[in-house]
Amino acid sequence: MSYQVLARKWRPRTFREMVGQTHVLKALINALDSQRLHHAYLFTGTRGVGKTTIARIIAKCLNCETGISSTPCGKCSVCREIDEGRFVDLIEVDAASRTKVEDTRELLENVQYAPTRGRYKVYLIDEVHMLSTHSFNALLKTLEEPPPHVKFLLATTDPQKLPVTILSRCLQFALKNMPPERVVEHLSHVLTAENIPFEEDALWLLGRAADGSMRDAMSLTDQAIAFGEGKVLAADVRAMLGTLDHGQVYGVLHALLEGDARALLDAVRQLAEQGPDWNGLLAELLNVLHRVAVAQVLPEAVDNGQGDRDKVLALAQALPAEDVQFYYQMGLIGRRDLPLAPDPRSGFEMVLLRMLAFRPGDAGNAPRSPLKDPGIGRATADSDATPVAGAALAAPVVAASGDVAPSAPVTPPAPPAAVASLAESSAQPPVGVPVAEPVESPAAVEAPSVEAPAAVEATVDLPWEEPRAPLAETTPPPEMPAAPVESAPVSAPPPVAAAPVEPAVEPAASASAAAVPAADEDDDEPPPGDYDYYEVDPEAYDYDFAAAEQAPAEPEPLPDVPPATGLAAEWLDLFPRLGISGLTASIAANCTLVAVDGDTWKMHLDPAQGALFNATQQRRLNEALNQYHGRPLKLEIELRRPEQETPAQAAARKRAERQKCAEASIHNDPLVQQMIQQFSAVIREGSIEPVDTPVTP
Structure with a gap:
């Protein structure tokens, strides 16, 4: 006897021998055992998942000499003939080779005749989606109401190509891929x-x-x-x-972990000697990174199918979770762009070099090159000064000399939607105006005192006046300027002793100079264009002031914990000096120090911040403490609600107190009271913001 391939030799002959597809077998077994048989079945799925095999088993179940059941005997003549492919009442049709409507009509002409030997005449149409449109139309009526002795079994790998009229006449079973x-x-x-x-x-x-x-x-x-x-x-x-040994893939990952570019390129050179499929190699690298990510979340879910479970667990311990996700995403993008590379090897090398060059910045051996100044204010770019999130402080408006000149600049009127962000936007000076460099000091890091705010901004609406300008309360308060409203105002910077004082200019010259500011010689940005002035029509400036008054901004809720004392107060004093920023600063700002035992520090972290906390953030905070104290410390952080104020809560309480003082100063200001009494002015509560101004010598 000639050799029979394993796929045919081990083809299942009963439902019990089937591998997988339990969701399909359960429905078919119950239908056969209860004699609830449909006249047409449609089996869909990819190649080699058991569509034709299930159809042949159903034919045996229907025609077995022992009766209709889900367990054919396999020994009678009918079962043996079906297994050998010579049963006369099982008509197998290859739709790919019989697509014409004439072939379908010839097939249907014999449907009306009774079966020759079996109980049912079974039509098994494989790859039924290959039939033509006319063939489907010819099959519709017979498929809907066939004779009682006829069963249709259809199989296809592409059910989307079947007409809806065919799908509605069949019981459809979708077979799954084999894992x-x-x-x-x-x-x-x-x-x-x-x-x-x-x-x-x-x-x-x-x-x-x-x-x-x-x-x-x-x-x-x-x-x-x-x-x-x-x-x-x-x-x-x-x-x-043509696949590669996993050991070489791990060699590439270890070179990435160490940040060794020489070892990385040597590993690529060794891989190139074997002539690999670079796209497949990158896919294998992504597969290992996926298993490492799974091991970091659930170590017991990693299988040992490739005998490398220990290596995967070791990499999961050595690589930070954010590095694994970064490498995986970079590999996905590189695999997409690999066909665009000059050659596959150079494309693969560039993917690895990008992984090495753009790895997270806290890695020890990551390449660091000075970046160009982005050109934004320090309050936005540098979070070391105020690790806890807070509002930016606005710069005051002060004249260059002691007297108020006729052309003294006035803060321009802001649209109502931008009132809340007025203080933050004014922190950045206009181009061309000399600004003093910021001075770092430990006292500048801490929150400002709350006894008396230096200045307060608010918006007061007059009944007849459309534009609204913020009022600045200083000591003593400045007089209202007599400059016309139509002039283009520009905010001046705070006074600095070392800064040169520009001479006063005429009002007309001031307006022209404000329109086109002088460009810095070292600035590589081109000067702004000379745009036409556009005057806003007051009638077209539509804003509902009544709605704005009815919906004031909600005040920031005060923390419900007592002020910090003891170790918690020491942590409030130490936190701004650590020089941390970003997510680590957010974690530290919501912690409180509860115990210090030698070199072991124990802290409580607010559980609301638990989603942001991980081992990496704890390590970074521990390193900051070690660097500040000059000795190694052991930091223990427990997710537990702090019993005393954290730095974030202390900052929120101080902001709320400063806001309350600012509102009281505006309401008690004599000038504001005079405007309310004489002009029926209205204070917009949501526009009051405390402003810190340096004291003018």
């Missing part, structure tokens, strides 16, 4: 029964190469047996499939 675990389990059973030596790693390679198809897995196993001279070994299967 690698189930393929490996079945191959292990088959090779054990065939007495063929094998390695489990080789079966995992075959299971992944099969890509969900059990028939492909069996065919690849036949090829591996022939390649390995009667054995299925991992090295032979890897050579047959």
